Amino acid sequence: MVYFDHNATTPLPKAARAAWLQAADEAWHNPSSPYRASARVRNLLEGSRGRLAEFLGCRADEVVFNSGATEANNALFTHLSRRSDAGRGVLLSPVEHPCVLEAASFSFSGRVTFLNVDGDGVVDPEDLRAKLRETSPLLVSVQAANNETGVIQPFQALAKICREHGVWFHCDAAQWFGKLPGSRLQGCDFVTGSAHKFGGPKGTGFLRVPSAADDFRGQLGGEQEHGHRAGTENYPSVAAMLAALEEREAGGYADLAERASRRNRFESRLLKELPGAKVVAMERERLWNTVSILPPRYENHGWVMKLDREGFAVSTGSACASGSQSPSHVLAAMGYTAEEARRVVRVSAGPETREEDWLGLAQAFGRVWRRWEAKGTDSSLTEVISI
Amino acid sequence: MVYFDHNATTPLPKAARAAWLQAADEAWHNPSSPYRASARVRNLLEGSRGRLAEFLGCRADEVVFNSGATEANNALFTHLSRRSDAGRGVLLSPVEHPCVLEAASFSFSGRVTFLNVDGDGVVDPEDLRAKLRETSPLLVSVQAANNETGVIQPFQALAKICREHGVWFHCDAAQWFGKLPGSRLQGCDFVTGSAHKFGGPKGTGFLRVPSAADDFRGQLGGEQEHGHRAGTENYPSVAAMLAALEEREAGGYADLAERASRRNRFESRLLKELPGAKVVAMERERLWNTVSILPPRYENHGWVMKLDREGFAVSTGSACASGSQSPSHVLAAMGYTAEEARRVVRVSAGPETREEDWLGLAQAFGRVWRRWEAKGTDSSLTEVISI
Numbered sequence: 001m002v003y004f005d006h007n008a009t010t011p012l013p014k015a016a017r018a019a020w021l022q023a024a025d026e027a028w029h030n031p032s033s034p035y036r037a038s039a040r041v042r043n044l045l046e047g048s049r050g051r052l053a054e055f056l057g058c059r060a061d062e063v064v065f066n067s068g069a070t071e072a073n074n075a076l077f078t079h080l081s082r083r084s085d086a087g088r089g090v091l092l093s094p095v096e097h098p099c100v101l102e103a104a105s106f107s108f109s110g111r112v113t114f115l116n117v118d119g120d121g122v123v124d125p126e127d128l129r130a131k132l133r134e135t136s137p138l139l140v141s142v143q144a145a146n147n148e149t150g151v152i153q154p155f156q157a158l159a160k161i162c163r164e165h166g167v168w169f170h171c172d173a174a175q176w177f178g179k180l181p182g183s184r185l186q187g188c189d190f191v192t193g194s195a196h197k198f199g200g201p202k203g204t205g206f207l208r209v210p211s212a213a214d215d216f217r218g219q220l221g222g223e224q225e226h227g228h229r230a231g232t233e234n235y236p237s238v239a240a241m242l243a244a245l246e247e248r249e250a251g252g253y254a255d256l257a258e259r260a261s262r263r264n265r266f267e268s269r270l271l272k273e274l275p276g277a278k279v280v281a282m283e284r285e286r287l288w289n290t291v292s293i294l295p296p297r298y299e300n301h302g303w304v305m306k307l308d309r310e311g312f313a314v315s316t317g318s319a320c321a322s323g324s325q326s327p328s329h330v331l332a333a334m335g336y337t338a339e340e341a342r343r344v345v346r347v348s349a350g351p352e353t354r355e356e357d358w359l360g361l362a363q364a365f366g367r368v369w370r371r372w373e374a375k376g377t378d379s380s381l382t383e384v385i386s387i
Numbered sequence: 388m389v390y391f392d393h394n395a396t397t398p399l400p401k402a403a404r405a406a407w408l409q410a411a412d413e414a415w416h417n418p419s420s421p422y423r424a425s426a427r428v429r430n431l432l433e434g435s436r437g438r439l440a441e442f443l444g445c446r447a448d449e450v451v452f453n454s455g456a457t458e459a460n461n462a463l464f465t466h467l468s469r470r471s472d473a474g475r476g477v478l479l480s481p482v483e484h485p486c487v488l489e490a491a492s493f494s495f496s497g498r499v500t501f502l503n504v505d506g507d508g509v510v511d512p513e514d515l516r517a518k519l520r521e522t523s524p525l526l527v528s529v530q531a532a533n534n535e536t537g538v539i540q541p542f543q544a545l546a547k548i549c550r551e552h553g554v555w556f557h558c559d560a561a562q563w564f565g566k567l568p569g570s571r572l573q574g575c576d577f578v579t580g581s582a583h584k585f586g587g588p589k590g591t592g593f594l595r596v597p598s599a600a601d602d603f604r605g606q607l608g609g610e611q612e613h614g615h616r617a618g619t620e621n622y623p624s625v626a627a628m629l630a631a632l633e634e635r636e637a638g639g640y641a642d643l644a645e646r647a648s649r650r651n652r653f654e655s656r657l658l659k660e661l662p663g664a665k666v667v668a669m670e671r672e673r674l675w676n677t678v679s680i681l682p683p684r685y686e687n688h689g690w691v692m693k694l695d696r697e698g699f700a701v702s703t704g705s706a707c708a709s710g711s712q713s714p715s716h717v718l719a720a721m722g723y724t725a726e727e728a729r730r731v732v733r734v735s736a737g738p739e740t741r742e743e744d745w746l747g748l749a750q751a752f753g754r755v756w757r758r759w760e761a762k763g764t765d766s767s768l769t770e771v772i773s774i
Contacts, residue, residue, distance in 0.1 A: 001424060008417035008425075009619060017411065024404065024588070030395035034688065034703050035695040037388060038395075067454035067590060070618035074606045078465075099608025099617055106607055196619060201411070203454060203590045203621035219461045220493055221486025230486055231457035232396060232583060234590035301421065308422040316421050 001308075002357050005315045006197075007147050007175060007290060007348035012240065013199045019243035020201060023236035031233045032224060045235050048242045055249055057186030058208055064228040065238050066218060068205035069174040069194035070099040075218035075229075076170060076190055076207065080138055081107035088138040089113060091131055093153070094333040095121045095146055097318070100172055101329070104141065113137065120281035121151045121334045128158055132165045139168040144176035144185065148317050148330045148346055150290025151281045159187040168213070174205075178248040178351075179287050180256070189213070195237065199244030204237035248351065259288040263349070266358035267291060273366030280331070280344065289349040293365075294340060298372060303345045306372070310364040315346045388695075389744050392702045393584075394534050394562060394677060394735035399627065400586045406630035407588060410623035418620045419611060432622050435629045442636055444573030445595055451615040452625050453605060455592035456561040456581035457486040462605035462616070463557060463577055463594065467525055468494035475525040476500060478518055480540070481720040482508045482533055484705070487559055488716070491528065500524065507668035508538050508721045515545055519552045526555040531563035531572065534705050535717045535733055537677025538668045546574040555600070561592075565635040565738075566674050567643070576600070582624065586631030591624035635738065646675040650736070653745035654678060660753030667718070667731065676736040680752075681727060685759060690732045693759070697751040702733045 003011075012020070023044070031042040046060070053060040066072055077100075080086060089111030090104050104112050113135045116127045123142055132140070140162050145152045155171050162169035170190035176182075178198025185191045191208035195201055209216045209228060222230030267279050276296030295303065300316040307314050317328045327341035336344075347361065390398075399407070410431070418429040433447070440447040453459055464487075467473060476498030477491050491499050500522045503514045510529055519527070527549050532539045542558050549556035557577035563569075565585020572578045578595035582588055596603045596615060609617030654666050663683030682690060687703040694701050704715045714728035723731075734748065 005417070005420055005422075008420045009415065011415045012411050017408075020411075021404075021408070024399055024407075028396065028398045028589075029700075030392070033392055033395045033700070034691045035392075035700045037700060067458065068618055070606045070608055071454065071458075073608065074617075097608065099606070102607040102617075194619075201621075201623065202415075202619055203624055219457045219486070220489040221457055221460065221484065230461075230489075231455055232581075232589055234588075236588065237590055304421045313416075313420070313422045313424060 001311055001313055002360060003313045004347045004349060004353070004357075004361060005313050006350040006353075007150075007346065008315055008318075009196045009202065010199055010350050012201065013244055013247055015247050016199050016201070016240040016244040020236050020240035023239040027235055027239070031235060032222075041235050045233055045238060048235075048238045051242055051246070052206060055182040055245060056191060056208055057183050058191075059211060061226050062208050062211060064207045064209050064216070064218065064225050065233065066205055066207060066225075066229055067203050067234075068196070069097070069172065069192050071218070072192040072194075072205055072207035073097070073099045073172060074103045075216075076192075077103040077107040079216050079218070083138070085138060087111070088136055091115060091128070091135060091137040091140045093117060093123050093142045095151075095330045096141060096143055097147060097172055097174065098329075100141055100143070115140075115142070117333055119335050120284040121146060121149060121330060122281075122284060123153055123158060125154060125157050125161055128161055132161070132167060137167060139170055139190075141170040141172065144171050144173040145179070145287050145290075146330060147175045148290075148328060148344075149280050149292040149334075150175075150287035150348070152285045152287065156184065156187055159189075162189075163187070168210070175287065175290075178245060179289060181253055182245070182249065195241035195244065198248055200241030201237045204234060204241050206241075256288060259349075262353075262355055262358055263288055263291060265355070266347075266362050269359065269362040270365055273362050274369050280334075280336075289353070291347045293345045293347065294336075295343055295345065295365075295369070297343070299342050300345050302372075303343075303368065306368040307345075307361075307364055310368060312361050312364050314361075315348070317344065317346050388698055388700055389747060390700050391734045391736060391740070391744075391748060392700050393737040393740075394537075394733065395702060395705075396583045396589065397586055397737050399588065400631055400634055402634050403586050403588070403627040403631040407623045407627035410626040414622055414626070418622060419609075428622055432620055432625060435622075435625045438629055439593060439632070442569040442632060443578060443595055444570050446598060448613050449595050449598060451594045451596050451603070451605065451612050452620065453592055453594060453612075453616055454590050454621075455583070456484070456559065456579050458605070459579040459581075459592055459594035460484070460486045460559060461490040463579075464490040464494040466603050466605070470525070472525060474498070475523055478502060478515070478522060478524040478527045480504060480510050480529045482538075482717045483528060483530055484534060484559055484561065485716075487528055487530070502527075502529070504720055506722050507671040508533060508536055508717060509668075509671060510540055510545065512541060512544050512548055515548055519548070519554060524554060526557055526577075528557040528559065531558050531560040532566070532674050532677075533717060534562045535677075535715060535731075536667050536679040536721075537562075537674035537735070539672045539674065543571065543574055546576075549576075550574070555597070562674065562677075565632060566676060568640055569632070569636065582628035582631065585635055587628030588624045591621060591628050593628075643675055646736075649740075649742055649745050650675055650678060652742075653734075653749050656746065656749040657752055660749050661756050667721075667723075676740070678734045680732045680734065681723075682730055682732065682752075682756070684730070686729050687732050689759075690730075690755065693755040694732075694748075694751055697755060699748050699751050701748075702735070704731065704733055 195204040218229040280292035582591040605616040667679035718728040
């Protein structure tokens with residue numbers, strides 16, 4: 001199977017697998033225990049914290065390891081809502097991941113304001129300026145890159161504006177890390193990362209918490225993570241996460257232009273194979289790995305099933321929403337109709353995806369399309385129902 | 388090094404290590420993605436859920452996988468505090484783990500009532516009956532076994548009383564699973580478990596949520612875990628956790644009497660090696676693996692350091708509290724003075740701890756004691772400070 005769903009999760013590279021095994025075998029002791037074997041693990045953990053801080057361009061004690069982006073984003077809004085100035089509310093883009101939208105809506109019920117996005121889902125810095133004046137929020141949260149479309153937000157500009165206004169800026173960078181340099185997040189106050197999106201193990205991630213928010217408490221009940229998050233530290237997974245990120249950061253960004261042109265050649269070919277199809281936000285700055293395709297016909301579940309039979313794993317959108325029947329909130333915010341959103345197929349490559357994988361996928365789209373069309377449009381409904 | 392800190396964490400047995408690797412290599416796909424490779428992982432995950440439910444004696448859809456006991460206990464009290472009947476408060480034992488005490492105190496500020504415990508830290512069922520009548524709580528939370536002393540609570544009797552009163556009973560069984568049969572927790576409504584305490588990986592655990600609390604939501608932002616907890620499912624760690632638990636459940640409980648007598652022989656020998664020492668709650672029903680020792684003199688940090696040099700890893704109490712200077716809240720609730728609590732050393736064995744390991748530890752206690760005493764008591768302070 002050729003895997004084109006790296007935005008949902010990506011397998012462990014050898015280095016991460018080896019790092020996990022070595023730590024599980026040799027550094028499994030509880031870092032908070034009082035003897036020397038534990039002190040060694042504590043030192044290793046702090047070493048990982050320092051290395052991650054270097055990628056982020058922040059202080060080591062600003063890095064809070066946790067169970068992943070969903071925990072990070074939930075903990076951030078829960079924590080903020082406990083502050084005495086929580087009445088100030090929060091400002092979000094409407095294309096954030098559901099774990100930002102739902103956590104914020106729950107903790108700041110009635111105090112969430114949405115930024116405008118254009119037809120490509122991009123936030124306008126001028127709209128941010130205007131809404132900062134109008135609403136005087138406690139925090140602004142805008143993602144680095146969208147998980148469904150790959151569209152990149154002008155987060156550096158947005159962070160700068162927030163800083164000028166003395167308002168915290170949070171960037172959910174779950175889809176950014178390992179695809180583009182982590183150092184670009186340096187100007188953000190809070191930053192969310194998820195290991196399994198860039199080759200680390202599932203169940204691991206981090207939140208950068210600025211020193212100015214040193215009262216941050218995620219899980220309660222222990223002094224781990226410099227008091228920011230209770231719970232036994234998961235050093236094997238942290239070690240594997242760092243090994244994965246180091247591999248991506250060390251070798252991953254030199255050939256970005258080549259990766260983007262591979263993606264572009266796929267898109268050109270796809271539009272020939274699939275007449276009438278559209279690539280979502282095609283003209284905007286996007287991740288080199290993500291293509292969101294609006295085919296001229298047929299629901300996306302049918303496309304996924306048929307491409308699976310052709311040997312390609314692609315997705316209907318975000319994995320967490322695949323179970324639900326409601327159309328993508330991201331595409332809705334961009335002005336797509338529910339009917340269009342139900343057609344959209346997401347393709348997301350990995351660092352090892354080759355030219356021939358992309359080409360093969362474009363050709364598979366073409367084969368599926370021509371076969372489907374040959375059967376007549378009336379059979380499409382039956383195909384979808386029979387999944 | 389002979390490891391006597393299994394209550395802090397325990398290494399992965401071969402079966403768990405192999406299960407993690409196999410899943411990481413072959414079943415790493417996102418279980419929520421829409422193609423067949425993901426459906427396979429979804430089926431494997433649901434298989435693990437069913438197997439865990441069998442050990443717990445509950446329905447599979449009552450099992451919520453998460454990142455561990457700290458998350459479970461935090462999520463439980465956060466969830467309950469959002470309910471319309473949260474005004475009713477909660478009833479806890481004072482010897483619960485800090486992640487129960489702090490989460491409950493935060494979410495139910497001013498509405499936490501404590502049960503009495505006796506000098507061994509055991510809850511009295513009659514006191515529970517009285518306080519149920521007085522306070523009419525939403526939930527009662529009493530652990531299965533204490534992490535510091537190993538003392539077992541009469542949780543089955545307590546659960547029965549709660550059921551009679553129509554009040555939910557939560558049992559934090561983080562120290563129970565893998566040491567004694569999981570099926571004994573069957574009568575509890577909510578049950579917390581932590582993988583790395585019984586040989587599973589760190590960063591993994593579960594909460595049993597009864598069907599009657601089907602509105603339970605931990606992390607928000609996705610429909611994973613039957614809607615109970617958002618976030619990409621960590622199947623490799625779940626698979627390893629089940630492999631570890633199966634090994635413990637399959638072979639671990641046949642020789643409980645033998646294990647307890649090994650522990651008892653250690654205690655007898657220890658009291659000879661260390662005249663004037665005391666075993667905390669020696670006459671009570673305790674886990675077969677845990678001994679909480681009150682030496683006649685010297686602070687526990689000094690004992691840990693000296694025993695470390697003798698080749699034995701023991702602890703000052705719970706790992707999560709080792710960093711703090713405040714004496715154990717568990718021992719305080721049992722009536723020990725702060726000075727006594729600062730002397731207490733915790734020893735916790737694993738399933739593979741041998742007779743000669745126990746004997747060796749008792750002898751090491753004796754050697755350390757006699758050497759320390761020979762130096763004169765005045766040097767004890769220096770020893771502690773020089774750690």
